[in-house]
Amino acid sequence: MGDGKTGNEAAFVTAKSLIGIGRGFYQTAAQVSVQAVVSRQEVSVVTAVFFASMSIGGAIGTSVAGAIWRSNLPRKLSEYLPDEAKGQAKSIFGSIVVAQKYPVGGSVRMAIDRSYRESQRLLAIAAISALAPMVVIMFFLKNVHLDERQTAKEEGEREMGEQKKGDAE
DSSP states (O other): TTTTTHHHHHHHHHHHHHHHHHHHHHHHHHHHHHTTSSOGGGHHHHHHHHHHHHHHHHHHHHHHHHHHHHHHHHHHHHSSSOOOGGGHHHHHHOHHHHTTOTTSSSSSHHHHHHHHHHHHHHHHHHHHHHHHHHHHHTTTTTOOOOHHHHHHHHHHHHHHHHHHHHOOO
């Protein structure tokens, strides 16, 4: 891990795995929670609104991340690249393949790595800042107890409603 490459790859894989696990737990729990507090007739609408909200949130997050990346990485490259490589900043920004062509440990590659690292750091700060309010809100969500009695109660109410309709006719 002394070369920095292995550590960065391991950190990336670990971070993506933790994000996947966290999202799986959150998304499933939130979806069930939202569905549990509405009537059966409203479940499909609430589920659609839930997923639409998640998609909109994802689109906003992607847009913000793209704006941060596009505004920071070129500036960082121009700042850190050696004078002889400053003219390459645009092509390095435009293609990771171009960036990878520079030898590891060279002054240009070290400047590229630093630029990428600092830009990624800003993305991580923005993501954590966006998640912080969600962690606080999590503690104020209604605790929904799911058990068979609730389902049986709803089925009984539905049967009673159908029975009353039959009696009225």
